[in-house]
Amino acid sequence: xxxxxxVLIVDDxxxxxxxxxxxxxxxxxxxxxxxxxxxxxxxEQAQQNQYDFITLDYNMPGLSGYDxxxxxxxxxxxxxIAVFTANIQKxxxxxxxxxxxxxxxKPIDQxxxxxxxxxxx
Amino acid sequence: xxQQIVPEDYRDTLSELFNIGMGKAASxxxxxxNDEIILTVPHLDSMTYDNAxxxxxxxxxxxxxxxxxxxxxxxxxxxxxxxRGKSSQELVKRILDIDVNNQSADTSELSALEQETLVExxxxxxxxxxxxxxxxxxxxxxxxxxxxxxxNIHDVLSIERMKFGETPVVLSLSMTFSLPNKLIQGQIxxxxxxxxxxxxxxxxxxxxxLYV
Numbered sequence: 240x241x242x243x244x245x246v247l248i249v250d251d252x253x254x255x256x257x258x259x260x261x262x263x264x265x266x267x268x269x270x271x272x273x274x275x276x277x278x279x280x281x282x283e284q285a286q287q288n289q290y291d292f293i294t295l296d297y298n299m300p301g302l303s304g305y306d307x308x309x310x311x312x313x314x315x316x317x318x319x320i321a322v323f324t325a326n327i328q329k330x331x332x333x334x335x336x337x338x339x340x341x342x343x344x345k346p347i348d349q350x351x352x353x354x355x356x357x358x359x360x
Numbered sequence: 361x362x363q364q365i366v367p368e369d370y371r372d373t374l375s376e377l378f379n380i381g382m383g384k385a386a387s388x389x390x391x392x393x394n395d396e397i398i399l400t401v402p403h404l405d406s407m408t409y410d411n412a413x414x415x416x417x418x419x420x421x422x423x424x425x426x427x428x429x430x431x432x433x434x435x436x437x438x439x440x441x442x443x444r445g446k447s448s449q450e451l452v453k454r455i456l457d458i459d460v461n462n463q464s465a466d467t468s469e470l471s472a473l474e475q476e477t478l479v480e481x482x483x484x485x486x487x488x489x490x491x492x493x494x495x496x497x498x499x500x501x502x503x504x505x506x507x508x509x510x511x512n513i514h515d516v517l518s519i520e521r522m523k524f525g526e527t528p529v530v531l532s533l534s535m536t537f538s539l540p541n542k543l544i545q546g547q548i549x550x551x552x553x554x555x556x557x558x559x560x561x562x563x564x565x566x567x568x569x570l571y572v
Contacts (some may be wrong), residue, residue: 248412251401252376253369257571298379298401315557325376325383346496 243269244356245288247318249281249304249311250274250296255323255347259294262352278302285314292356297324297331297338310336321355323347363531366406366557371565377403377496378533381489386537388484392455395539402535406557409519412530412549416442416513417511425470426516427450427482428509431490433500435559437520437552439490440509441482444545451544452477475508482506488549499564522551529557 244267247298256274263270273288277279277299286295293311297304304322311320321341324331332342341358343351361562364371379402386397407415425448427441441453452474470478483506494501519527528551536545552560 252372252379254373254376254568256572257568261571293518298399300401325380326386327383328387328390330390345383346492349415349572 241285242267243271244291244305245271246273247281247284247288247290247293248272249278249293249299249307250323251276252296255296255345255351258347259323259352262349263311266349266353267356278307281307282310282314285311290315290318294320294322294352294355295320295322297322297326297335305334305338306358308335312338319355323351364406365408366531366561369568370561371404371406373564374493374531374560375402375494375533375569376563377537378402378404380496381492382485382535382537385485385488388488389481389537393539398538400536402533405532405534407530407532409517409527409530409551412532413513413517415532416517416549423510423512424516425478426509427479427486427517428489428516429503429506431480431484431501431553432505433494433502434563435499435501435552435554435556437528437550439486439503440549440551441485442547443478444547447544447546448478449474450542451481454539454542455481479506479508485546486548489561497567499563503525505554517549517551524551524553526553528552529554531557 246263248256260272263272266339273284278301282306293315295308296306304324308320311316322335322345323343323345325345327344335342341355382399382402383395386399390397425443429439431437449470452470455477456473467497486506487503490503533548533552538544
């Protein structure tokens with residue numbers, strides 16, 4: 240896998256952002272991580288920077304992950320975008336898969352995150 | 361804005377753990393109902409018992425339905441799943457596939473079957489939350505068989521009835537879940553002693569430190 244990837248973490252939970260950041264820090268020392276606590280901030284970041292990976296929460300204040308996914312997908316055509324959510328209902332998974340998103344269940348641990356980053360390996 | 365008893369970082373972490381638990385419970389309920397359940401973003405507040413009673417008592421003498429489940433282990437307390445308005449009746453009737461329009465005249469009280477169903481819903485939701493908290497924090501947490509608590513808020517949250525021995529602290533998680541065309545509002549409240557809240561904070565601190 241190429242070095243120095245850029246990752247955008249979109250989640251209203253500070254805990255989740257911390258967990259993903261820590262896993263990246265421990266496994267990919269030269270990767271650059273940006274955090275967004277809501278969809279609006281994520282769009283702003285995506286308008287200014289290009290990312291290789293985007294982790295996206297579903298239930299967030301304001302626009303949901305489902306609302307913002309198509310916008311991020313359009314802005315970040317080269318990025319791998321995956322949804323990491325506690326809302327693990329089949330209907331939710333089907334909705335995201337119809338958009339072409341990868342779907343992962345919380346709680347997040349290292350194996351889940353590394354599995355997502357391995358898509359490019 | 362009332363001062364929070366539990367600092368923000370711990371509330372954020374606990375809120376996310378409840379969010380994961382509620383997600384699992386919603387998945388189970390969705391399978392039961394064969395329909396998607398829309399979940400809102402959870403919001404967790406921590407407050408004194410008196411402030412909680414003032415907040416919850418805004419609708420004063422209205423009767424409420426709640427499922428109560430005591431938990432114990434590395435920290436302990438009583439958890440309540442409250443349903444607002446007619447939410448509990450709407451939910452159990454939907455699960456039991458009862459046509460509300462064809463109900464007999466008296467629909468103000470839950471039948472025995474409806475009560476059992478509501479307790480089971482409470483069990484699914486609260487057990488999923490406890491399970492998630494215990495698993496993620498890697499701590500010991502057991503829960504008793506849930507019971508239905510009905511009456512006004514003073515009856516349901518009576519310290520004497522719960523035999524707390526001291527005035528508890530209240531952690532209140534507000535989260536709305538809705539079915540298509542049916543808004544069902546639920547709220548989870550944990551009543552815990554100050555010592556238990558401190559034990560919970562200690563567990564949360566240990567967990568957060570893994571990722572700092």
